[in-house]
Amino acid sequence: MHAEVLDRKSRATKRTALGVLVAVLGLAAALCVSVGTAAAVQPAPSVHPTGGGGGVVIVRMVDYRLEQPAMFPPGRFTFRAVNMGRAPHALQINGPGVSNARTPVVQPGDSADLTVTLSRGIYDFWCPVGNHRQMGMQLDVYVN
Structure with missing residues (x-):
């Protein structure tokens, strides 16, 4: 029974880590789109x-x-x-x-x-x- 509890906690920890990773990647993608949009609005001098x-x-x-x-x-x-x-x-x-x-x-x-x-x-x-x-x-x- 002790092994079952540890296995459930391990899976919950992995799910939490995966959720955090997905959130960080989503934030990074949003920032990239934002920077790309700002660059498109203000083109560099040429x-x-x-x-x-x-x-x-x-x-x-x-x-x-x-x-x-x-x-x-x-x-x-x-x-x-x-x-x-x-x-x-x-x-x-x-x-x-x-x-x-x-x-x-x-x-x-x-x-x-x-x-x-x-x-x-x-x-x-x-x-x-x-x-x-x-x-x-x-x-x-x-x-x-």
Whole structure:
């Protein structure tokens, strides 16, 4: 009889462990779906190569940050500044061989292109409108 009680307890323990394992796996699957959905809603900034080490780079200007890659190879790039925020924004670039190149002010929902040639070094990208730079619309971009 003592063996029967131990056998029942062992089976109950195994069922509990299995239930916990199933719950953990379900939670992990739900998190994966959630992360996948968030990534689908907010696609990463992209570079569209045009050959010769350059391309068209989408810069998302959001209240109050710049969303774009922070590393590039040397080359000629067109930065397409897309205003996805509610306030007017612009894009300004300063660095080796580029002296304060900028787009006009871009209204919400609009975009403007800025073509520059980047050589090795560190470039400063920012929004020159109002105090947007101080509010976080600034990014160091590395070219190597």
